[in-house]
Amino acid sequence: MEKFDIAIIGGGAAGLSCASRLSELNKKAKITVIDACDRLGKKLAATGNGQGNVTNVNMSSDKYFGGNKKLVENITCSQTALSTEKNLFKCILIADEQGRVYPGGKQASALCDSLIGDLKRANINVKLSTKVIDVKSENGRFTLSLSNDSCVYANYVVLCVGGKAQKQFKTDGTSYALAEKFGHKITPLYPSLVQLKTETKHIKTLKGIRVDCVLSAISNGKILAKKRGDLIFTDYGVSGNAVFAISPYLVDKQNVILSIEFLPNVENIAEDIRRKKALGYDNSELLSGTLHNQVGRAIIKRANTSDELVIAALLKNFTLPVVGSLGFDYAQVTKGGVDMKDVSEELESKLCKNLFFAGEVLDVDGECGGYNLHWAFTSAYTVAEVISKRLK
Ligand SMILES: Cc1cc2nc3c(=O)[nH]c(=O)nc-3n(C[C@H](O)[C@H](O)[C@H](O)COP(=O)(O)OP(=O)(O)OC[C@H]3O[C@@H](n4cnc5c(N)ncnc54)[C@H](O)[C@@H]3O)c2cc1C
Known part of the structure; x- marks a missing residue:
């Protein structure tokens, strides 16, 4: 049985950036990233018509929908994950005339490569084509049951499983059940940013x-x-x-x-x-x-x-x-998700200690223009910083 300090479920925009930041803050942390897809960051590589619109210069909590405006403002407006000088991709970011920010090379797949490179350099364990089908918490430790019939143990779990939009990226909405198991409510789900x-x-x-x-x-x-x-x-x-x-x-x-x-x-x-x-x-x-x-x-x-x-x-x-x-199969994002009432300011579950959330799985969605990736990255950074402090 493999044992980790932190298990990150979902290796999309949130999961990858959470792992990258954790490894930067805590070199000794033993981390695994588990993803149902055969590649990390598959949806991230498809964003912005393949160009990766990662954030927007007009950042404001007014651009977001869903629960707890104050918390969303604290996270999206104070985090440095996407500051132009020192961003998580370590590359030049440029804004267009509408304030949409892209990597200089306008290539979303290069953003994935950059984050995957961080994970490789930090020797982070990665499990691909592996779905987490169950999570249990016993005696302060989590047991994750995987689709390949194996299990892993972890002291912290970060749920970065995304939402229900575009199921070809293995985001078909079934993973909300992992949060529901701990008593979390899921607010009504709707397709958003859709034809x-x-x-x-x-x-x-x-x-x-x-x-x-x-x-x-x-x-x-x-x-x-x-x-x-x-x-x-x-x-x-x-x-x-x-x-x-x-x-x-x-x-x-x-x-x-x-x-x-x-x-x-x-x-x-x-x-x-x-x-x-x-x-x-x-x-x-x-x-x-x-x-x-x-x-x-x-x-x-x-x-x-x-x-x-x-x-x-x-x-x-x-x-x-x-x-x-056109519904969830064509939507860019899911409106609704894990109810923020049961999630702390540090994005930790109020119902289960050491269980955290980041990204689209939460009931936070943004307007078009880079706001959804911004939420994924900044919420993941927030969680990484909280867990890293606890590990020290
Ligand atoms: C075509 C398209 C274009 C977009 N363009 C933009 C854009 O330009 N700018 C912008 O801001 N937003 C854009 N978005 C929205 C943005 O991509 C999402 O908001 C963002 O990817 C959410 O990040 P996430 O990590 O929370 O979820 P995801 O990126 O969806 O990652 C979730 C991951 O979890 C994995 N997973 C799910 N369940 C399990 C499980 N049980 N076990 C293991 N793994 C699991 C999935 O395989 C997936 O890889 C776009 C979306 C789409 C579909």
């Missing part, structure tokens, strides 16, 4: 077209959220940054309508149409050149009139009722 299904009657001809827009989500007359960004029309509805950004605000809401404002901040559209009418343009061409031709024609067809005021109004408020989302 939306809408009524498609008016967008059938627009598949694949990308527009820059202001996108609002409205439910029963109330604006739930309003975001500027890219929107891509698809055969099921809409995708793109603006859609991902708005999706966290829609969970559990009924009768949601999306309102697309094409050409944000352009006011003289009716005048433009009037001019084209005076020049004898065909009805279907009244928005030609002003918008992508197919989008212009779809708007005019829906307006069903050549009245410039009706067309201009539709261009500012093109509505699409939401009928659902």
